[in-house]
Amino acid sequence: MDAPWNLLLFFSLFVQCFLFARAQLPGTWEVLVPNAGIASMHTAVTRFNTVVLLDRTNIGPSRKMLHKGRCRFDRYDAVLKRDCYAHSVLLDLQTKQIRPLMILTDTWCSSGQFLPDGTLLQTGGDLDGLKKIRKFEPCEPNGSCDWVEVDDVELADGRWYATNQILPDGSVIIVGGRAANTVEFYPPRKNGAVSFPFLADVEDTQMDNLYPYVHLLPNGHLFIFANTKAVLYDYQSNKVLRNYPPLDGGPRNYPSAGSSAMLALQGDYSTAEIVVCGGAQYGAFLMKSTDTPAHGSCGRIVATDPDPVWQMEDMPFDRVMGDMVMLPTGDVLIINGAQKGTQGFEMASNPCLYPVLYQPSQPVGLRFMTLNPGTVPRLYHSTANLLPDGRVLLAGSNPHYFYKFNAEFPTELRIEAFSPEYLSMDRANLRPTMEEIPETVRYGAVFDVFISVSLPIVGIVEVNLGSAPFATHSFSQGQRLVKLAVTSAVPDGEGRYKISCTAPPNGMVAPPGYYMAFAVNQGVPSVARWIHLIA
Structure with a gap:
């Protein structure tokens, strides 16, 4: 008779220990805005401590109306030819108020970058937005700034799933996109779009060259990663200066959806290290498999070394669609995503609710720390941004078509903030x-x-x-x-x-x-x- 009771006692103690351990994990969560009105797939923080959030335009009604009398007309929209709903909003971080913004052309899977004067440059998208250039000049939170479509110039190539990177002179390079194995610049240059064969070389039927990872190195060249390969690119002469060794573990870019960050630049600024983590298994997107396990491998490379190699290690969790956020300390927060599936509408499962802290200064095997889990799944089209107060803002997830709230993973309108351990009460005096x-x-x-x-x-x-x-x-x-x-x-x-x-x-x-x-x-x-x- 003792065995069942002993087993029950053991199980009870195990559950209590698990719950206690979970409660003691670092980091805290809070809901900043219960309903932002849109599910943000693009997010950026302005110097006025406001946050620009963007969804696509032709997804049907959002849950935020434009100001009275403002509507847009879209012949591509299957549901709303006359659309009076907001598809971009501005969040005031101090008051938590949401102001609707007016965006005219489709921003689905577009790209962006802040210009030297603080203006947000936004490029490309789908359908009528494919070659569009838009600008948002931020203002004080009580101002009336809004999106402006640039009418006198457009992109040389259509840019859907491209990547932007600001350059040392303040111009912006726009890299790749679907069916666009080229680069171009803003302000536009005379030669327009320039062929970039590397993107074609890594392209396959899974399209894992989309949203390439682009990092400006302190030597002035670009580290560009797509699929499993990376190059050192001299954008001024349009030459590939070096081919880096391939990264093991399968494709990492859209739609396989790993993530990447350049570690903090310091010292004499001559060294730059790049980290690439996670992703879907090859074939998960093609097979539309929602239950294929993601992988949790990370590669780290000193991109400025004369003979660089990838150093491999594993995260505590397999993760696809994770976001890597550089914290003010130089550590990297890995957050959002799923443990199974791939990018795409309703193509992932088993949300990875546990954030992970990557500590670059620690030795291999001791770099990852598991943090306190959230409760809101953040899957396809979710974002993570560092805030000026040191928290990380989380927005978006699963916009679906025409927004769905009765799905297993519904369209997510809540905006959250995650506070890393450095904001805990016991460190407030520091x-x-x-x-x-x-x-x-x-x-x-x-x-x-x-x-x-x-x-x-x-x-x-x-x-x-x-x-x-x-x-x-x-x-x-x-x-x-x-x-x-x-x-x-x-x-x-x-x-x-x-x-x-x-x-x-x-x-x-x-x-x-x-x-x-x-x-x-x-x-x-x-x-x-x-x-x-x-x-």
Whole structure:
């Protein structure tokens, strides 16, 4: 008679231990907005601490009306020829208010990047948006800024599933897209679209060359990854300078949907490391298989080495459609996605609710930390963006056709924020406050930052610049973190310190534009102040 009771006791203790362990995992969640009105597949944070969210236009009614009297007319829309619903909105992070924006052409699976003056450039899409260029010039939260369609110029090639990257001179390169094995630039250059055979070389029937991973290296060249291969590309001469070794583990780009990030640039800025993690099994998209296990392998490569090789390791979870977010500390948050299936409408299952922290400075085998799980599945067309207060904003998932709320994984209109461990209450006394920082800084300039903190400072306080990328389809276009050269913090009154910083030397290390400047004390970041980096 004892055996069943012993088994029951063991099971009870196991469940209690599991629940306790889960509750003790780092990180916290909160719902910022219960209903944003749209399911965002493209998300970007502006220097006014507002967030631009975009869905496609021809998906039928959203759950947010345009302001009274405003409608668009779309002959491509199967349901709404006269469309009075918003398909883009602006979130005010302070008040949590949502303002509808007017977008005229289809932005489905388009690309974007902030320009040096802080304007969001948005390119391509489907149908009437295929060659379109749009701009959003952000304003104060109580302003009336809205999308503007550029009428006097269009893309040379149609760009559907392309990637944008700002360049050292402030122009933008637009790479690839479906049936577009070319690159082009904004502002447009005389030669228009330029052939880029690498994308054709890696293309197969699964189309895993879409949304290529593009990273600007500090040597001024581009690391471009598609499918399983990567090249070092000199965009000025249109030459491939190097073919990197293939990455094991199957295709990683859309629709196989891994993710990629360039690790923080620091020191003399001569070294750049790229990480590529996760993805679907080859064939999952072709077979429309929702239950094929994803893979959890990561490859890391020093892209600037003369003889680079991929260093492999495994995440704690298999993951497809995960987002990689550079945190102010230099660690990488991997969040969102599923453990089975592939990208595409209703083509994934077993949501991966556990975020993972990737700690690049740790040795292989100790780099991953499992964090506190969320409760909202974030699958196809979800996004993740770093906020100025150090949290990570999560939006979108499963827009379906015409939005569905009775599906197994319904269209997701909630916006959440995840707080990493560095924002926990037991570390609040370590959190610095950025008191003063110049609004504008030139390359190579030495400038002072003033911070305050409750406890005496121990060690070096970092000052790190984080870009505001355009997040879509498991890749943040233009994402970058640059650690500045700093001096030790010098006391400057009660609880106040002065830190001398040196700005990045040039646009290859940090392209011109607006950055979130964080002070990081013992791994705890301040709320960022926006700084304009100029030549």
